Amino acid sequence: MDFGILGPVEARDGAVRLDLGGVRGQKVLAALLLAPDRVVPLTHLVDVVWDGEPPSTAKHQIQKSVGDLRVVLGSPAAIATDGAGYRLVLGSAGLDVVTFERHVAAAQDAEPAEAVRVLRTALGLWRGPAMEGLASRALRADAERLDERRIAVAQQCFALQLELGQHAQVLTDLSALVAANPLREQLVEQLMTALHRSDRQADALELYDRTRRLLASGPGVEPGHGLRKAHQAILIRRRSPAPDAPAQLPAGPAAFTGRQSSVDELDACAFAVVTGGPGVGKTALAVHWAHRVRDRFPDGQLYVDLRAHDDGPATTAADALAQCLRALGAPRIPVDPGERAGLFRSVLADRRVLLVLDDAASEDQVRPLLPGTPGCAVVVTSRNHLRGLVALDDAHPVGLGPLPADEAHALITRIAGGEPDAVAGLAAACGYLPLAIRIAVANLGPDRIADAATDLARGDRLALLTINGDRRAAVTGAFERSVRALPEAAARLFRRLGSLPGNDFTAHVASGLVGVDDARGLLSSLESASLIEAHGRGRFRVPDLLHAYARSLCESENG
Known part of the structure; x- marks a missing residue:
């Protein structure tokens, strides 16, 4: 059994919607569903049904309505008589408002992309205004409270989507909500932002003027600080266009094929780390995706090769910052790396720029290059897992292996x-x-x-x-650069894995190959560098071609 009050009151047995009878029974069920598993006094039910003007038979009619509902719900125990009132026994039945709040609570601890998915699932439970069609003063306050909650959660979801650069995706739902609530300034501000980022500045300014007139003719007030600030930002950008936007993306890979699930993951987040072993196509995926969404970032697309696995020295964060600042037209490049990072964040503020950081070695190489405000997106590629960016910086991990x-x-x-x-x-x-x-x-x-x-x-x-x-x-060049970056003990273990007849092994076997009691630390280094894969408890696998490379190194080592 499933109950619903987020829209017309309803009860469903599987896919079958139950006939609740007339309005009186629906009002009684609505009042019980607003307080599941709690006693609702008979006097309150009378007030809900007749708004303070009950007939002399009111108590009897409520009793009859409860009896009819028990029949419809298929069990006398579904609504218990408890003292001078009734209690709906929810048990294992579903109630949409309970499910809604559970999703909203789950979204609070999720990363932005997942939070958006969960919140949209929650908002999808709504079928219309709460308890739609039931005209009752006693229910009105609860209905208004629920509808306010819906709008607050929608605003939270829109804010996250704008942070993720999903301005085009929010336009339809946000426009509909603003049309129904034209004086809600936070919604109007969000819609102005989405329009502005969709290169519809004229529509955003027209929306502001319309809202200002409505506020003046209705409540008789001026737009609030947030709305005025959004308006001013649009005017400044309109009058002072940014210099020529950099377009540094390298050519997209020819005949890019597959990886659709990974592309979808990148679409859903503003900061992603693409990881995988040498030759799996990390850069190809990042550049393919970047070209695909470049229109979302009219203020520029930056590409930095961090050269973690190149023959020469890696690009330092300070040098990468200087490269980006020059591309963005910064008039000066500070000497101090910390000042460079601060200036970079300032230059990116209120801009929509895509940053591709290719072949990163470590978290510390990436962090100074992260924008400080929403609107930008960053995709990092690395042979190392960079779990610190996931744990501390809300990066979304996108792992790649060989193609299916x-x-x-x-x-x-x-x-x-x-x-x-x-x-x-x-x-x-x-x-x-x-x-x-x-x-x-x-x-x-x-x-x-x-x-x-x-x-x-x-x-x-x-x-x-x-x-x-x-x-x-x-x-072999790609493999060699990965092995060369390993600590010597881990590189020795990788070479000796080539002596195994197959590419599947246990941690115990690995310990025996290098003569140590516990090789887990070395195995962790190889796994972090995407040279082996963990599968199952205590078991590991070397990808086929990497195992062939390890065998060639082992044979050379043994003469």
Whole structure:
């Protein structure tokens, strides 16, 4: 059984809506549902039904209504007689207002993207004004309280969506709510912000003028501070346009295929960390997504290569800040790194800028580059998990592994064609790794797709998955840079994993390979660097091509 008061009062048995009879029974049920599992005095039920002007038979009619409701609900125990009143026994039945508040409470501790999802689920429970259609003075205060609660939660959800850059997504719902509540200044301010960020400045200014006239003709007051501030910000931006917006995104990857669930995750958050092993396509995903949403960031798109796994020194946060400030037209670049970070946040305030930080080494390399105000978005790529950004900075983790088989097949077919069996063989020989697939196709050519898997199986796969003269187009190069960044003890364990006949092993086996009592710390380093994967309790796996690379290192080490 499910009950509802967030809209017309209703009771459902599964998918069947029960006939509650006339208005009197609906009013009685509404009053009981407002206080589930608590006694509602008979005198209050009389007041709810007749608004202080009851007939002489009022008590009898309430008793009859309760009896009729018990029949409809299929159980005399559904409404208990308790002293001089009645109590609706909720038990395992659902009540939409209880579910609504449970969702709202859950959203308070969630990260912004998840909080938006939960709050939208809560708001989706509403079917109209609370207890719609029941004209009763005794119920009016509760109905108004519930409707106020709905608006407050909607405002909370809209604020989070604007913070996440989802201004286009809120326009329809926010416009409808403002039309129904034109004097609610916080809603009007949110709608002005959404319109402004959607490049509809004229509509935002017209909304302000209309609201100002309504406030003057109704309550006889001027717009509040928040509304005036939003109006002034739009006027300033209109009169003083920003300098040419930087557009630093590198070219998007050709024939980008798959990863739709990861793209959806990026769509839903304002700060994401894309992690995964070498060659899985972290940069490709980030750049593909950035090009896809660049229209949401008219004040610029910044791209910084942090070079954590390059041959030269990594880009420091201070150097990255200087690069970004120059691109944004800052007239001076402070010497002090802390001052640079402060100026960067100031320049980004009230702007909508997308920042792609590629190949990060650590949390400390990223934190000075985070904007201080909503409206901007940041996507970081790293071979390291950067869990500190998730724990302390509300980053959303987007983990990548090798492509699913069907997506790997689709990628090969899209860029080179080939028969299904040959395509499947090539994908498997490449370990479903996007970098390996692209290099293999480039080396072998479309006429040899049918022979590609055989060549890779018979020959040195790592040697074949290299394009001569391009150090970045080599699977071993990507692997080497990851291993080189490891502490020596962890690198030794990785090399010795190559001596195993298979790529699946336990922590106990790993300890034996390097002669220590407990290798968990070393395994944690390899997992954080995305060189191994944990699966199950105490078990680990080396991805196929990485295991082949570890074997080649082990053989070299042993002469």
